[in-house]
Amino acid sequence: xxxxxxxxxxxxxxxxxxxxxxxxxxxxxxxxxxxxxxxxxxxxxxxxxxxxxxxxxxxxxxxxxxxxxxxxxxxxxxxxxxxxxxxxxxxxxxxxxxxxxxxxxxxxxxxxxxxxxxxxxxxxxxxxxxxxxxxxxxxxxxxxxxxxxxxxxxxxxxxxxxxxxxxxxxxxxxxxxxxxxxxxxxxxxxxxxxxxxxxxxxxxxxxxxxxxxxxxxxxxxxxxxxxxxxxxxxxxxxxxxxxxxxxxxxxxxxxxxxxxxxxxxxxxxxxxxxxxxxxxxxxxxxxxxxxxxxxxxxxxxxxxxxxxxxxxxxxxxxxxxxxxxxxxxxxxxxxxxxxxxxxxxxxxxxxxxxxxxxxxxxxxxxxxxxxxxxxxxxxxxxxxxxxxxxxxxxxxxxxxxxxxxxxxxxxxxxxxxxxxxxxxxxxxxxxxxxxxxxxxxxxxxxxxxxxxxxxxxxxxxxxxxxxxxxxxxxxxxxxxxxxxxxxxxxxxxxxxxx
Amino acid sequence: xxxxxxxxxxxxxxxxxxxxxxxxxxxxxxxxxxxxxxxxxxxxxxxxxxxxxxxxxxxxxxxxxxxxxxxxxxxxxxxxxxxxxxxxxxxxxxxxxxxxxxxxxxxxxxxxxxxxxxxxxxxxxxxxxxxxxxxxxxxxxxxxxxxxxxxxxxxxxxxxxxxxxx
Numbered sequence: 001x002x003x004x005x006x007x008x009x010x011x012x013x014x015x016x017x018x019x020x021x022x023x024x025x026x027x028x029x030x031x032x033x034x035x036x037x038x039x040x041x042x043x044x045x046x047x048x049x050x051x052x053x054x055x056x057x058x059x060x061x062x063x064x065x066x067x068x069x070x071x072x073x074x075x076x077x078x079x080x081x082x083x084x085x086x087x088x089x090x091x092x093x094x095x096x097x098x099x100x101x102x103x104x105x106x107x108x109x110x111x112x113x114x115x116x117x118x119x120x121x122x123x124x125x126x127x128x129x130x131x132x133x134x135x136x137x138x139x140x141x142x143x144x145x146x147x148x149x150x151x152x153x154x155x156x157x158x159x160x161x162x163x164x165x166x167x168x169x170x171x172x173x174x175x176x177x178x179x180x181x182x183x184x185x186x187x188x189x190x191x192x193x194x195x196x197x198x199x200x201x202x203x204x205x206x207x208x209x210x211x212x213x214x215x216x217x218x219x220x221x222x223x224x225x226x227x228x229x230x231x232x233x234x235x236x237x238x239x240x241x242x243x244x245x246x247x248x249x250x251x252x253x254x255x256x257x258x259x260x261x262x263x264x265x266x267x268x269x270x271x272x273x274x275x276x277x278x279x280x281x282x283x284x285x286x287x288x289x290x291x292x293x294x295x296x297x298x299x300x301x302x303x304x305x306x307x308x309x310x311x312x313x314x315x316x317x318x319x320x321x322x323x324x325x326x327x328x329x330x331x332x333x334x335x336x337x338x339x340x341x342x343x344x345x346x347x348x349x350x351x352x353x354x355x356x357x358x359x360x361x362x363x364x365x366x367x368x369x370x371x372x373x374x375x376x377x378x379x380x381x382x383x384x385x386x387x388x389x390x391x392x393x394x395x396x397x398x399x400x401x402x403x404x405x406x407x408x409x410x411x412x413x414x415x416x417x418x419x420x421x422x423x424x425x426x427x428x429x430x431x432x433x434x435x436x437x438x439x440x441x442x443x444x445x446x447x448x449x450x451x452x453x454x455x456x457x458x459x460x461x462x463x464x465x466x467x468x469x470x471x472x473x474x475x476x477x478x479x480x481x482x483x484x485x486x487x488x489x490x491x492x493x494x495x496x497x498x
Numbered sequence: 499x500x501x502x503x504x505x506x507x508x509x510x511x512x513x514x515x516x517x518x519x520x521x522x523x524x525x526x527x528x529x530x531x532x533x534x535x536x537x538x539x540x541x542x543x544x545x546x547x548x549x550x551x552x553x554x555x556x557x558x559x560x561x562x563x564x565x566x567x568x569x570x571x572x573x574x575x576x577x578x579x580x581x582x583x584x585x586x587x588x589x590x591x592x593x594x595x596x597x598x599x600x601x602x603x604x605x606x607x608x609x610x611x612x613x614x615x616x617x618x619x620x621x622x623x624x625x626x627x628x629x630x631x632x633x634x635x636x637x638x639x640x641x642x643x644x645x646x647x648x649x650x651x652x653x654x655x656x657x658x659x660x661x662x663x664x
Contacts, residue, residue: 168557172514175550179521182543191529191539217593224589224623389627390635393620396593397613397639400600401647408654413601417594424585429510447542459535 031071213419
């Protein structure tokens with residue numbers, strides 16, 4: 001207990017210094033702006049601001065970049081709700097129930113509830129990080145490649161079970177996403193894979209480009225002619241949630257936070273995976289599943305709480321083990337390395353002020369974000385009143401500059417067009433896009449653990465189910481699949497009857 | 499939505515099957531497999547391809563079996579499909595043209611002209627705005643983009659460039 005207290009005090013002395021406050025505020029405001037701008041995500045913003053951090057003390061640079069990272073997730077949900085365009089891949093699930101709420105004229109309520117969920121998730125995530133940090137890292141340390149392989153497979157199957165499309169279509173899309181993630185030079189052997197001799201494919205296809213294409217460009221084209229939304233009915237009064245809404249969101253926030261905190265702390269999974277699983281869980285426990293996808297507040301708040309608690313706890317493996325859970329975390333890791341700080345179990349012993357300063361700055365950042373999101377919530381709703389003729393060219397501008405700024409390569413702009421056309425085709429053909437992105441993120445990690453499992457066991461395929469945890473996870477996958485097939489059959493019968 | 503006949507009932511499964519076979523063929527033909535205790539760059543793609551192929555086979559067989567048993571409805575209906583979203587070829591072509599013009603202009607003429615041209619094209623979709631409004635929007639966007647990206651975020655991109663010069 002004394003340990004915790006002295007760590008908190010040490011962290012606060014860094015986070016509440018004027019520099020700590022300044023860099024934290026700058027980071028979260030940047031994160032909000034970038035999150036609100038469709039197409040431009042945390043990855044692009046972190047990369048763009050990366051050179052700036054060379055001139056700042058590493059502790060403060062970390063606070064600022066972390067602020068961009070979790071600030072984006074507050075901002076990313078805004079466009080997801082108002083325009084069905086997720087600012088970040090974490091926010092893709094928010095579209096499912098957030099956008100229908102906006103169409104019902106409840107955009108203000110959706111924004112308020114997600115802010116509450118985000119803060120709740122983050123706050124519990126911070127407390128968990130402070131208290132359980134050593135224990136969680138110890139548990140995660142005990143996992144080997146077979147366990148990671150099983151958990152990631154579970155992530156993919158959970159998305160499949162969650163989606164309304166046929167299991168074959170979602171599994172096909174997840175696998176296709178993995179293939180997209182494999183494009184480029186194989187780090188292990190140096191062999192070119194799926195590059196077809198094209199030089200630009202050697203670096204791989206950027207996730208941001210794919211996400212911007214299948215969501216941003218596709219949405220732009222598909223909804224350009226849609227009628228104006230009835231936004232005039234959104235008044236300050238209608239932003240107030242009903243008592244029923246508040247009652248409904250308490251348990252989803254707690255469940256979502258739990259899912260987020262767990263998957264955030266696991267290396268390889270993270271905020272995006274946890275949002276899908278939290279959504280699937282809420283759908284699973286709900287009595288009336290038909291409300292989901294039509295503006296269920298449970299489906300809105302659980303993933304948001306999960307994303308925000310995961311974005312906090314995902315710092316645990318990144319900082320304690322040196323294993324980044326996502327591309328953004330990989331950038332944050334490289335920030336430390338640039339400053340000559342080696343991440344890993346010794347980091348918290350050698351540089352306690354960096355680690356605890358960062359963790360306490362999460363409080364500062366999240367409080368600023370709530371202030372930005374609740375008094376200014378009306379400003380975001382007003383965005384909808386801008387006619388599409390003005391709005392869409394602006395979205396277009398951010399998509400193109402955002403795409404181009406990742407690698408300063410015009411080929412990526414071409415790829416965004418191709419992904420956009422693919423996204424339109426997939427929508428019309430009933431192939432879900434969520435599993436595609438998830439497969440893309442998990443693909444390289446799945447392969448790494450696939451290889452490591454075989455190498456370490458000397459080529460024994462039984463190694464994949466060698467531990468109890470892995471067996472439990474595969475049992476869950478099996479149950480999920482059976483449940484999914486039965487649910488599909490019941491749906492088919494209903495359709496056939498009507 | 500078209501009436502679903504034999505072809506449209508089967509094609510998604512056959513497509514998955516085709517992609518699976520393509521991945522298997524590519525992995526097998528061009529990548530080194532390695533051994534089971536030392537998997538090479540082709541091992542994981544091969545397993546993945548086999549998984550996709552299996553998914554395609556199972557779903558094709560399921561459909562065949564069910565339609566023979568008469569368990570499938572003649573047409574799979576999406577009950578609450580939004581008719582609001584419609585694919586408009588003209589909008590798509592304008593959007594692609596605008597992105598293409600941006601890609602062509604940004605390195606050759608600079609960021610400001612690229613954004614100006616792109617926004618002008620996008621704003622012209624559907625003739626909803628007057629010429630003055632389009633020009634003002636394009637100019638405003640070019641100025642805003644320059645300020646935000648080139649100045650504030652210091653993205654290393656030329657603001658205005660002499661045509662085709664480096």
